[in-house]
Amino acid sequence: MKQIQSNQKNNAIQVIAINNLIGKIHQLSISVLILLLLSLLLLSCSNKKKEVAESASQANVEASIKINEAMSSAQSYEIVPSEKVCMVNNRFMGVPQIPIEANGTTYYGCCENCVEKLQKNLDDVRFGSNPLNDSKVDKASAIIVQDKSSGSVFYFASQEDAQSFINKNKG
Numbered sequence: 815m816k817q818i819q820s821n822q823k824n825n826a827i828q829v830i831a832i833n834n835l836i837g838k839i840h841q842l843s844i845s846v847l848i849l850l851l852l853s854l855l856l857l858s859c860s861n862k863k864k865e866v867a868e869s870a871s872q873a874n875v876e877a878s879i880k881i882n883e884a885m886s887s888a889q890s891y892e893i894v895p896s897e898k899v900c901m902v903n904n905r906f907m908g909v910p911q912i913p914i915e916a917n918g919t920t921y922y923g924c925c926e927n928c929v930e931k932l933q934k935n936l937d938d939v940r941f942g943s944n945p946l947n948d949s950k951v952d953k954a955s956a957i958i959v960q961d962k963s964s965g966s967v968f969y970f971a972s973q974e975d976a977q978s979f980i981n982k983n984k985g
Contacts, residue, residue, distance in 0.1 A: 890961060890962050890963050890983070890984075891959050891960065891961060891962065891979070891980045891983055891984075892959065892960055892962060892980070893957060893958065893959055893960075893973075893976055893980075894906050894958050894959070894960045894967065895958075896953075896954070896956070896958055897910050897911060897913070897922055898910060898911065898922075899911065899922055899958050899960075899967050900922065900923055900924035900928060901921050901922050901923060901928075901939070901940070901953045901954075902923050902924070902927075902928040902931050902932060902939055903924065903928075904942070904967050905924075905965050905966060905967065906958075906960040906965050906966075906967055907924055910922075911923055911924050912924065912925070912928065912929065914928065914929050914932045914933060915933075916932050916933045916935070916940065919940075919952075919954045919955075920954060921940060921953060921954050940952060940953055940954070941953060942956060942968070942969030943969070944968075944969060944970050944971060944975060945968050945979060946970070946975055946978065946979055947975075949971065951969040951970060951971050953969055955971075956969035956970055956971065957969075957970040957971075957972065957973050957975070957976040958970075958976075959976050959979060959980060
């Protein structure tokens with residue numbers, strides 16, 4: 815009879831151990847599920863912020879283009895301030911852009927992608943070409959001329975070159 819009681823006690827202990835193990839697995843499963851849900855929530859929030867920022871940036875670009883087209887007059891070229899030019903897209907934006915420091919020089923870009931491109935000088939993006947003589951011009955120190963009909967810009971090493979280009983291309 816002692817052996818039967820001993821087997822019953824062992825079975826009871828095994829049942830308790832299995833129940834404890836199942837309880838811990840259940841708690842662990844719930845914890846993992848909660849962590850997954852929180853991760854999804856955080857990721858979706860950051861994507862929404864990114865989408866809002868990108869759509870706002872695109873809206874700014876489109877608004878700038880429309881404003882520039884509306885303000886176009888008989889003269890189709892004008893000198894513009896460098897801080898209102900995206901030096902990666904080579905476009906006059908009409909509003910101050912993001913200042914980007916690279917090797918002690920300030921360039922301007924319209925979004926976070928521009929920051930990396932200008933800082934690393936990907937595709938030699940910090941330099942433009944003077945349309946009068948095809949010489950290389952550092953965009954940070956350039957005199958910038960906007961084509962009012964398209965919003966695109968040209969870079970010149972001097973005020974004289976820029977004015978010569980404008981006079982040569984008067985409508």
